[in-house]
Amino acid sequence: MSYPNNTPPYNYGAPPPSSTQPPYSYGQPPPPGPYSQPPYSSDPTKPPKDSYQGGGYPTPQPGYPSAPYPPQGSSPYGSPFASLVPSAFPPGTDPNLVSSFQMADRDGSGFIDDKELQTALSSYNQSFSLRTVHLLMYHFTNTNTRKIGPKEYTSVFYSLQNWRSIFDRFDRDRSGKIDASELREALLSLGFSVSPIVLDLLVSKFDKSGGKNRAIEYDNFIECCLTVKGLTEKFKEKDTSYTGSASFTYEAFMLTVLPFLIA
Amino acid sequence: MSYPNNTPPYNYGAPPPSSTQPPYSYGQPPPPGPYSQPPYSSDPTKPPKDSYQGGGYPTPQPGYPSAPYPPQGSSPYGSPFASLVPSAFPPGTDPNLVSSFQMADRDGSGFIDDKELQTALSSYNQSFSLRTVHLLMYHFTNTNTRKIGPKEYTSVFYSLQNWRSIFDRFDRDRSGKIDASELREALLSLGFSVSPIVLDLLVSKFDKSGGKNRAIEYDNFIECCLTVKGLTEKFKEKDTSYTGSASFTYEAFMLTVLPFLIA
Numbered sequence: 001m002s003y004p005n006n007t008p009p010y011n012y013g014a015p016p017p018s019s020t021q022p023p024y025s026y027g028q029p030p031p032p033g034p035y036s037q038p039p040y041s042s043d044p045t046k047p048p049k050d051s052y053q054g055g056g057y058p059t060p061q062p063g064y065p066s067a068p069y070p071p072q073g074s075s076p077y078g079s080p081f082a083s084l085v086p087s088a089f090p091p092g093t094d095p096n097l098v099s100s101f102q103m104a105d106r107d108g109s110g111f112i113d114d115k116e117l118q119t120a121l122s123s124y125n126q127s128f129s130l131r132t133v134h135l136l137m138y139h140f141t142n143t144n145t146r147k148i149g150p151k152e153y154t155s156v157f158y159s160l161q162n163w164r165s166i167f168d169r170f171d172r173d174r175s176g177k178i179d180a181s182e183l184r185e186a187l188l189s190l191g192f193s194v195s196p197i198v199l200d201l202l203v204s205k206f207d208k209s210g211g212k213n214r215a216i217e218y219d220n221f222i223e224c225c226l227t228v229k230g231l232t233e234k235f236k237e238k239d240t241s242y243t244g245s246a247s248f249t250y251e252a253f254m255l256t257v258l259p260f261l262i263a
Numbered sequence: 264m265s266y267p268n269n270t271p272p273y274n275y276g277a278p279p280p281s282s283t284q285p286p287y288s289y290g291q292p293p294p295p296g297p298y299s300q301p302p303y304s305s306d307p308t309k310p311p312k313d314s315y316q317g318g319g320y321p322t323p324q325p326g327y328p329s330a331p332y333p334p335q336g337s338s339p340y341g342s343p344f345a346s347l348v349p350s351a352f353p354p355g356t357d358p359n360l361v362s363s364f365q366m367a368d369r370d371g372s373g374f375i376d377d378k379e380l381q382t383a384l385s386s387y388n389q390s391f392s393l394r395t396v397h398l399l400m401y402h403f404t405n406t407n408t409r410k411i412g413p414k415e416y417t418s419v420f421y422s423l424q425n426w427r428s429i430f431d432r433f434d435r436d437r438s439g440k441i442d443a444s445e446l447r448e449a450l451l452s453l454g455f456s457v458s459p460i461v462l463d464l465l466v467s468k469f470d471k472s473g474g475k476n477r478a479i480e481y482d483n484f485i486e487c488c489l490t491v492k493g494l495t496e497k498f499k500e501k502d503t504s505y506t507g508s509a510s511f512t513y514e515a516f517m518l519t520v521l522p523f524l525i526a
Contacts, residue, residue, distance in 0.1 A: 080464050114473070130473075144467055146474070195514055201343050201521045204407055210377070210393070211409070227524065235516050247510045253498050254461045254491075257520045261490060262468040 080255060082143045086110050087151035100124075101153050111147040117156070126160055128219050131262075135226045138259050160222070166190065167221050177215035179203075183224070192228050202228070227260055343518060345406045349373050350414035363387075364416050374410040380419070389423055391482050394525045398489045401522050423485070429453065430484050440478035442466075446487070455491050465491070490523055 087110075089098050104112045104120040112120065118133045128136070138144060140152040140159075148156065166189055170182040178186060180203045187194060194202070204211050206220040216224060234256045238246035248256065350373075352361050367375045367383040375383065381396045391399070401407060403415040403422075411419065429452055433445040441449060443466045450457055457465070467474050469483040479487060497519045501509035511519065 080460060081467075144464065194517070197343060198514065198517045198521065201407065201518065204344075205521060205524050227521075231517065231520060232513070235511075235513055239513075245510050245512050246516065247508050248498075249508050250495070250498055250502075251458055251461065253509065254457070254494065255464065257494065257523070258461070258464050258468060258490075260520070261523050262486070262525055 080144050080259065082145070084111065084141055084143065084145060084147055084149055084152070087149040089150040089154060093150075093154055097154065097157055098150075101150055111149050112153070114146045117148060117153070120153075121156075121160070124157075124160075126164070128222065132219055132223050132226075135223055135230075135260070139226050139230055144259060163190075163222055163225055164218070167218050175215075177213060177217050178221065179215045183216055183221070186221070187225070187228060190225060190229065192232055194228065230260055231257075343407050343522065345408070347374065347404055347406065347408060347410055347412055347415070350412040352413040352417060356413075356417055360417065360420055361413075364413055374412050375416070377409045380411060380416070383416075384419075384423070387420075387423075389427070391485065395482055395486050395489075398486055398493075398523070398525060402489050402493055407522055426453075426485055426488055427481070430481050438478075440476060440480050441484065442478045446479055446484070449484070450488070450491060453488060453492065455495055457491065486525065493523055494520075 089101075100120050100123060101112065102108075104116040106116070114130055114133050114137060117137065118128060118130060121128060121133070134146060136156055137146055137148055137152075140155050141148055166186050167178065169189075170178050170186045172182075180199055183203060184194070184199050202224055203214055203216060206216045206224045207213055208217060208220060209215075235246050238248060238252070238256075352364075363383050363386060364375065365371075367379040369379070377393055377396050377400060380400065381391060381393060384391060384396075397409065399419055400409055400411055400415075403418050404411055429449050430441065432452075433441045433449045435445075443462055446466060447457065447462050450462075465487055466477055466479060469479045469487045470476055471480060471483060472478075498509050501511060501515070501519075
């Protein structure tokens with residue numbers, strides 16, 4: 001199949017950008033930068049400067065930050081560690097699901113932590129590494145506190161059921177793995193359209209064999225879905241005029257991507 | 264210490280933004296979106312639509328992509344799997360370093376792979392997981408091919424020496440761990456200024472104890488440095504007018520972030 005060379009941004013189903021807001025243009029060399037003394041260490045083989053003279057974040061104060069951090073709510077971006085609001089199971093929830101949560105919530109706090117969630121899911125034949133569990137928790141709470149309540153537990157459970165059935169549908173030979181082509185279809189069926197290059201990168205990252213199999217097992221499929229879904233949703237939040245381009249400050253960029261990088 | 268509430272973007276040492284290009288403004292509600300039928304599955308508990316109707320990436324063709332992928336060089340973004348150019352050791356390189364590379368490069372190809380790099384580094388008391396090795400390779404080659412040559416090997420080696428000495432300098436009590444305050448100073452000495460919130464997120468992500476110690480060991484310190492350095496540099500490439508804000512298309516955003524996923 002011929003592949004269009006310069007298709008405008010893979011805009012995940014967005015309407016074409018309006019003519020007054022052309023999509024961010026690629027392929028142009030950056031203008032000559034005004035950085036006469038960039039604060040970055042540009043040559044990794046050179047030792048760093050002993051004293052940092054750059055601007056940017058306020059100069060460190062002696063003793064800071066051994067003093068308590070400022071209240072996190074003071075950030076204009078909201079806290080990445082915001083507490084979770086207590087919740088209840090939606091009416092009509094399967095009683096087995098309720099009791100599995102209650103068994104996991106040993107101290108009866110109404111919340112379960114990462115290890116308790118891992119255990120609860122494994123009783124449903126859903127075995128995940130703690131990293132995947134952390135990604136799941138982040139996805140359904142939008143905070144990094146690593147606690148979930150009944151409402152989020154229900155969402156986690158039904159999403160996993162759904163993703164499991166999608167995985168099984170595309171794992172036609174029941175090998176326990178799906179290849180790049182099947183991953184692409186699976187992501188499409190979840191509403192995510194990724195380019196062949198992104199697809200390649202996803203397979204290379206989530207293939208446990210380090211690229212030999214060019215295929216993804218179920219647990220890594222879940223990580224992959226959570227990553228694509230999460231990053232796309234975060235991007236969409238910033239792409240307020242739906243042009244296929246989004247602007248980030250440095251701070252927002254870091255707070256957006258870091259939760260997905262290491263779980 | 265009081266912490267300014269609304270300091271303009273943590274601009275990693277950038278000059279103040281010009282008045283004609285105000286930094287991307289936060290705290291404003293997004294305008295009402297025109298998404299009448301978003302292609303995203305917005306409610307994770309709902310099953311996905313069976314047939315995907317969204318636009319975006321070209322409609323799948325029957326059989327695609329079991330046919331060979333289009334040449335990756337056709338992407339306007341360059342290939343994330345570009346081959347590495349063969350290189351030689353810089354004149355004057357420590358002969359021990361040269362011979363350690365030659366020992367690792369068993370087939371004499373002039374390149375070593377991830378496992379060979381892992382072994383070579385461990386002979387210098389630098390023990391890393393394959394995940395960290397992959398991040399190192401990406402950082403010094405800017406591709407995901409997972410091969411490095413003499414030039415990159417030299418850079419990896421001297422950077423690790425440098426980062427080791429920075430780590431040791433800040434690990435004052437020789438505990439093998441540095442805390443948040445020390446991490447902040449260490450990143451500053453590398454030229455990276457991160458906000459307390461980003462710092463908190465970094466510590467929570469890279470702390471092997473899952474947040475109990477609030478401290479980072481040497482190998483995770485390397486992952487942390489590579490992540491902060493890499494993301495900041497990628498951001499800076501997009502922030503061509505040095506305003507502290509950067510625009511990404513969806514494709515560029517995904518291709519920027521995915522290589523840093525530690526999978």
